[in-house]
Amino acid sequence: MPMLPESIIRELQRIAGDDNVLHAPEDLIVFEYDATIERGVPDAVVLPATTQEVSAVVRLAHERGIPIVPRGSGTGLSGGCVPSEGGISLVLTRMKRILELDPVNRIAVVEAGVINFEIDRAARAHGLFYAPDPASYKSCTIGGNVAENAGGPHCLAYGVTTNHVLGLETVLADGSIVEVGGRMRDVPGYDLTGVIVGSEGTLCAITKVIVRLLPVPETGYTLVAQFKGVEDAAGAVSRMIASGIVPQCMEITQFESIARMLSGGAEPTVTASMIVEVEGLREDVAELGPAVREIIEANRAVSINVAKDDAEREAIWAARRGAAGMVGRIAPNQYVIDGVCPRTMLPQLLRQVSEIAKKYDLLHVAAFHAGDGNLHPNFVFDASQPGVVERVVAAAGEILQACVDAGGSITGEHGVGLEKRDHLRLMFNEADLAAMQRIRAAFGAVELFNPGKLFPKEAVALPV
Amino acid sequence: MSDNGTLKASIKAAASRASIVPRRRLPDYAIDGLLPQIAVSPANAEETAAVLAAAASCEAAVIPWGGGTAMATGSIPRRYDVALDVTRLNRVVEHVAEDLTVVVQAGARLQELQEHLAHRGQYLPLDPPLPERATIGGILASNAGGPWRHAHGWPRDWLLGMRVALPDGNVIKSGGRVVKNVAGYDMGKLFTGSFGTLGVIVEAAFKVMPLPPARATAVAFFKSSGVAVRAAMALHARNLRVESLDLLSADAANAVLVDHAKGNLWCLLAAIAGNRGAVERTLREMAAICTGEGAAMASLAPEQAETVWQRVRGLGLQTPDRDALTLRAFLLPSKVAPFLESAESTARARDLPLQIDARPALGAVYCRTAGGERVTVLVRELRELAGSLGGGLVVEACATSLKSQIDVWGDSRRDAGLMARVKDSLDARRTMSPGRFVGGL
Numbered sequence: 001m002p003m004l005p006e007s008i009i010r011e012l013q014r015i016a017g018d019d020n021v022l023h024a025p026e027d028l029i030v031f032e033y034d035a036t037i038e039r040g041v042p043d044a045v046v047l048p049a050t051t052q053e054v055s056a057v058v059r060l061a062h063e064r065g066i067p068i069v070p071r072g073s074g075t076g077l078s079g080g081c082v083p084s085e086g087g088i089s090l091v092l093t094r095m096k097r098i099l100e101l102d103p104v105n106r107i108a109v110v111e112a113g114v115i116n117f118e119i120d121r122a123a124r125a126h127g128l129f130y131a132p133d134p135a136s137y138k139s140c141t142i143g144g145n146v147a148e149n150a151g152g153p154h155c156l157a158y159g160v161t162t163n164h165v166l167g168l169e170t171v172l173a174d175g176s177i178v179e180v181g182g183r184m185r186d187v188p189g190y191d192l193t194g195v196i197v198g199s200e201g202t203l204c205a206i207t208k209v210i211v212r213l214l215p216v217p218e219t220g221y222t223l224v225a226q227f228k229g230v231e232d233a234a235g236a237v238s239r240m241i242a243s244g245i246v247p248q249c250m251e252i253t254q255f256e257s258i259a260r261m262l263s264g265g266a267e268p269t270v271t272a273s274m275i276v277e278v279e280g281l282r283e284d285v286a287e288l289g290p291a292v293r294e295i296i297e298a299n300r301a302v303s304i305n306v307a308k309d310d311a312e313r314e315a316i317w318a319a320r321r322g323a324a325g326m327v328g329r330i331a332p333n334q335y336v337i338d339g340v341c342p343r344t345m346l347p348q349l350l351r352q353v354s355e356i357a358k359k360y361d362l363l364h365v366a367a368f369h370a371g372d373g374n375l376h377p378n379f380v381f382d383a384s385q386p387g388v389v390e391r392v393v394a395a396a397g398e399i400l401q402a403c404v405d406a407g408g409s410i411t412g413e414h415g416v417g418l419e420k421r422d423h424l425r426l427m428f429n430e431a432d433l434a435a436m437q438r439i440r441a442a443f444g445a446v447e448l449f450n451p452g453k454l455f456p457k458e459a460v461a462l463p464v
Numbered sequence: 465m466s467d468n469g470t471l472k473a474s475i476k477a478a479a480s481r482a483s484i485v486p487r488r489r490l491p492d493y494a495i496d497g498l499l500p501q502i503a504v505s506p507a508n509a510e511e512t513a514a515v516l517a518a519a520a521s522c523e524a525a526v527i528p529w530g531g532g533t534a535m536a537t538g539s540i541p542r543r544y545d546v547a548l549d550v551t552r553l554n555r556v557v558e559h560v561a562e563d564l565t566v567v568v569q570a571g572a573r574l575q576e577l578q579e580h581l582a583h584r585g586q587y588l589p590l591d592p593p594l595p596e597r598a599t600i601g602g603i604l605a606s607n608a609g610g611p612w613r614h615a616h617g618w619p620r621d622w623l624l625g626m627r628v629a630l631p632d633g634n635v636i637k638s639g640g641r642v643v644k645n646v647a648g649y650d651m652g653k654l655f656t657g658s659f660g661t662l663g664v665i666v667e668a669a670f671k672v673m674p675l676p677p678a679r680a681t682a683v684a685f686f687k688s689s690g691v692a693v694r695a696a697m698a699l700h701a702r703n704l705r706v707e708s709l710d711l712l713s714a715d716a717a718n719a720v721l722v723d724h725a726k727g728n729l730w731c732l733l734a735a736i737a738g739n740r741g742a743v744e745r746t747l748r749e750m751a752a753i754c755t756g757e758g759a760a761m762a763s764l765a766p767e768q769a770e771t772v773w774q775r776v777r778g779l780g781l782q783t784p785d786r787d788a789l790t791l792r793a794f795l796l797p798s799k800v801a802p803f804l805e806s807a808e809s810t811a812r813a814r815d816l817p818l819q820i821d822a823r824p825a826l827g828a829v830y831c832r833t834a835g836g837e838r839v840t841v842l843v844r845e846l847r848e849l850a851g852s853l854g855g856g857l858v859v860e861a862c863a864t865s866l867k868s869q870i871d872v873w874g875d876s877r878r879d880a881g882l883m884a885r886v887k888d889s890l891d892a893r894r895t896m897s898p899g900r901f902v903g904g905l
Binding site: 172189191246283341372 | 560561562563564565585586617618620621630634635636637638640641642643644645646647648649650651653654656657658662673674697701703704705738739741742744745792794795796797798826827828854855856858873874877878879880881882883885886887888889890901902903
């Protein structure tokens with residue numbers, strides 16, 4: 001492993017303080033992971049406290065040709081913050097101040113390391129909320145959300161991160177601090193904010209974020225329904241969208257493989273459940289709630305429970321958010337796929353996923369954003385068994401191909417990262433990728449920020 | 465730029481004969497008094513890209529055209545050789561109603577698209593002026609919107625994917641046609657609002673929405689802009705089913721409401737959409753808030769309402785009237801009331817009557833006036849006012865003579881350097897609409 005010269009470590013310590021630079025192997029190993037199976041150890045970890053410190057670190061790295069890999073809480077699901085080519089892991093979790101919360105204009109200005117949930121909590125004190133709600137919302141940072149253009153269950157109605165970010169403070173490759181966008185969206189100019197959101201740390205470091213807040217809906221209606229088969233649940237989703245009902249979210253959890261494991265050979269009566277939530281005015285909910293219920297009943301739900309109060313609603317959501325954690329008790333490793341298909345194709349895609357899992361002899365469950373067509377098949381396995389990782393990766397590739405063939409995408413909210421960089425070619429040709437690379441060159445970031453991510457491994461030739 | 469003959473020969477080699485617009489129609493493509501040497505209306509994306517590449521190789525400048533409804537916006541072109549008209553790319557490529565998505569070519573007119581979607585009870589919630597002329601590509605390129613922005617946001621919020629012809633001769637795509645997609649850079653955002661300075665949008669995919677079951681329009685009349693803004697923000701804070709919320713000065717209200725106008729009062733106009741119960745409640749609560757502030761209320765029958773909203777959209781409209789001036793101030797919502805108050809007195813001092821259409825919750829204020837040479841000072845004063853309130857001001861339409869005296873886009877931005885590098889990365893030869901956009905891009 002190429003260690004950084006002592007002089008650079010000293011320089012980093014001078015910028016961020018001795019305690020905020022890690023370089024001992026036992027400290028570095030802690031930063032080798034995210035929530036995928038990707039691994040890569042940084043050469044140094046720096047935890048700056050201010051934008052000026054970030055700028056100084058980036059400038060130093062730029063001068064010395066050391067890669068910079070920005071990192072928040074490390075909850076990412078595509079290997080985006082894994083330092084696969086070494087370099088400096090730029091950890092922004094010390095920049096965690098909410099600088100401003102303006103309830104009249106419905107804006108918050110926050111540092112990149114603020115936890116998603118903290119923004120939401122601060123907003124709720126004013127009757128507002130921050131809409132994007134990834135499952136890791138209690139631990140993931142807003143900077144990471146911006147880098148990955150994170151989603152979550154409620155994005156069906158409210159949109160993903162990019163729909164809620166108005167402006168950014170960034171540090172470019174040469175260390176310059178550049179603000180893009182602002183508090184108002186009507187400012188003329190290129191929408192650089194829109195390009196940086198979802199650029200996965202490959203363009204710049206993000207130090208501050210201006211987010212839009214929404215008013216908390218007056219009331220809600222949350223139900224959880226159980227189904228014998230996931231096709232029935234998926235059918236209900238398609239039926240709902242087709243009839244013009246777009247609830248705030250529609251989430252399916254699929255656990256047929258576990259149900260079969262536990263049923264001792266008997267045919268399980270329930271193998272999937274679905275959460276549907278409708279929010280809005282009392283009048284909206286009074287009309288939509290029963291309409292939703294009717295469609296679910298018509299799609300052969302085995303049982304339906306409607307939350308009677310906030311506590312019951314919270315219990316339903318706690319179960320959904322905890323799905324990934326629960327799966328961890330079955331086997332030590334999991335591999336979550338983030339494919340998207342048109343919503344009309346959901347039943348077909350779910351069938352294909354089951355066939356692919358069977359073909360590779362893999363156990364799979366899923367907890368996914370059905371209303372968006374965003375599948376999250378999750379392979380559960382023990383990586384120490386020989387050959388299993390190869391089977392998982394091959395099966396994932398086939399599922400992504402199936403999503404693209406259906407007119408969908410290889411990633412709905414997790415990002416391309418390391419994991420899917422070679423699958424990007426399923427969606428984009430050389431010209432498409434070259435145009436993206438040119439934008440990266442315009443940011444001056446080709447060699448510096450997060451090398452080896454997002455773009456396919458073989459370099460895309462830049463037309464001169 | 466190379467000489468005329470070489471350029472025309474190169475363009476004719478890149479485009480089919482049927483795509484060359486007859487010479488006599490060149491005046492249709494005038495911008496700020498300048499005419500192109502040639503106009504091309506390509507039949508497909510590849511031909512569009514080939515024309516761009518041919519022009520780029522001759523160091524010529526290309527300006528894309530849709531319905532032409534926003535062409536008054538922008539600085540005087542530095543060069544203008546080729547008009548590229550996208551209106552032959554006018555197909556709805558695919559509308560999957562069950563999926564609430566549509567793919568449409570850039571030259572399709574908004575109204576045609578809306579009619580197509582309405583057959584299946586859906587719509588794209590964007591309502592810029594002149595939908596019968598405005599094209600999808602033009603709406604995206606100019607980031608155009610109307611009163612519906614209040615509830616439904618910007619074109620970028622509905623965009624799922626895009627195909628763009630670049631001056632290097634490639635047609636690139638970004639995004640896709642599914643509602644959630646983060647694969648690769650979100651390039652579609654970059655072209656949205658870029659005013660034709662990076663490439664030519666040839667196709668776009670959008671999310672669409674079911675048409676609301678019920679709609680209504682309510683009107684409230686106020687003695688002052690300050691009280692009216694307070695009422696508007698109180699209504700906004702209730703999070704009801706308001707789709708548009710426009711505050712019109714007496715002048716603007718008289719132009720819009722005609723028979724229903726009330727002399728010299730400010731008029732708050734609200735479109736309300738949703739299910740019947742929610743619409744009725746919104747109307748009730750709006751009436752309570754507004755009468756509580758001393759306003760007189762009126763309601764409009766559905767067919768009247770449609771006409772009134774059409775006129776509201778037309779208020780910011782760019783007419784060929786050489787003296788007409790349309791300004792758009794962008795502010796934080798909390799700064800709309802102070803802006804309106806000072807703007808009124810500024811205009812009064814200059815003896816220039818302002819027609820104002822403010823969207824308080826969006827912080828957008830459109831001002832319209834006509835006044836020949838005297839408007840230059842007014843623009844400077846209003847721009848200074850908006851700036852002092854933390855916002856800015858864009859001149860959306862004005863006489864060409866004014867454009868040589870002021871920058872229509874306003875002060876340069878902090879990210880101007882990065883914008884210029886982005887421009888150069890996709891359009892190194894400055895083929896696309898040179899000089900038209902912010903910072904001389």
